[in-house]
Amino acid sequence: MKPVDCHCHLDFEQYKDDREKVVERARDNLEFVINAGSNLKHNGKALELQAKYEGFVYANLGLHPTYTEDFDQLEEIKKKIRDEDPIAIGEIGLDHHHVEDDAIRERQEEVFRGMLQLAEELEKPIVVHTRDAEKKSVEIIEEYDIENVMLHCFNGKPDLAKRAAKNGWKIGVTTQVLYSARVQNIVEKLSLESILLETDSPFLYRGERNEPANVKESVEKISEIKDLEETEVHERTTSSAKKFFGLEG
Numbered sequence: 260m261k262p263v264d265c266h267c268h269l270d271f272e273q274y275k276d277d278r279e280k281v282v283e284r285a286r287d288n289l290e291f292v293i294n295a296g297s298n299l300k301h302n303g304k305a306l307e308l309q310a311k312y313e314g315f316v317y318a319n320l321g322l323h324p325t326y327t328e329d330f331d332q333l334e335e336i337k338k339k340i341r342d343e344d345p346i347a348i349g350e351i352g353l354d355h356h357h358v359e360d361d362a363i364r365e366r367q368e369e370v371f372r373g374m375l376q377l378a379e380e381l382e383k384p385i386v387v388h389t390r391d392a393e394k395k396s397v398e399i400i401e402e403y404d405i406e407n408v409m410l411h412c413f414n415g416k417p418d419l420a421k422r423a424a425k426n427g428w429k430i431g432v433t434t435q436v437l438y439s440a441r442v443q444n445i446v447e448k449l450s451l452e453s454i455l456l457e458t459d460s461p462f463l464y465r466g467e468r469n470e471p472a473n474v475k476e477s478v479e480k481i482s483e484i485k486d487l488e489e490t491e492v493h494e495r496t497t498s499s500a501k502k503f504f505g506l507e508g
């Protein structure tokens with residue numbers, strides 16, 4: 260078993276010149292890659308990648324909280340999710356870092372709740388963005404009956420991560436673990452069972468363009484932090500990811 264990347268954006272234009280090679284490197288190093296959708300257009304691209312790299316790239320369909328101009332796509336995206344039956348709904352959530360206006364934040368919460376309702380109804384896992392709104396996101400999700408929750412790129416307080424873990428949710432640990440003391444501290448405090456590996460490519464690689472294959476560096480780092488063999492780190496996180504996204508067997 261190889262490691263996996265549970266959250267990336269290979270459909271973004273940063274890969275327009277060499278996407279094929281990036282996927283090839285990912286294939287050499289990883290078991291599978293999950294590509295999150297951000298709006299109607301990007302969901303379509305995520306589905307194209309899923310079809311092109313069948314059994315290696317899987318699409319999540321969502322409506323990203325910073326794509327505020329696209330919030331009126333909500334109903335259309337919900338319909339698309341019903342039609343396409345993706346393995347998970349994402350990327351969805353709250354972002355108080357980029358969105359400061361109260362009225363837009365309110366609309367953002369409505370969109371998020373719309374997606375949570377759908378996830379509850381369809382019994383789908385969710386992949387949630389929580390930037391600078393970690394506590395609020397957790398409180399809102401707790402109102403719904405959703406079993407599989409991944410707090411992607413989690414940068415909140417360790418206590419909140421523990422509360423999420425206690426709910427049975429997963430904390431997405433990105434390649435930030437290579438350089439961020441905050442993320443390293445969260446990894447130290449959580450059990451490996453609560454962690455899913457991700458890159459959030461093309462972001463979060465010391466300012467350079469990230470790519471899924473870099474997950475193997477996170478595995479190295481986490482094995483140091485937790486004093487475990489690298490194989491144990493990726494085998495346990497990969498089997499959690501398979502279970503989370505319903506990709507077993």
Ligand SMILES: [Zn+2]
Nearest residue numbers: 266295350459
């Ligand atoms: Zn993302």
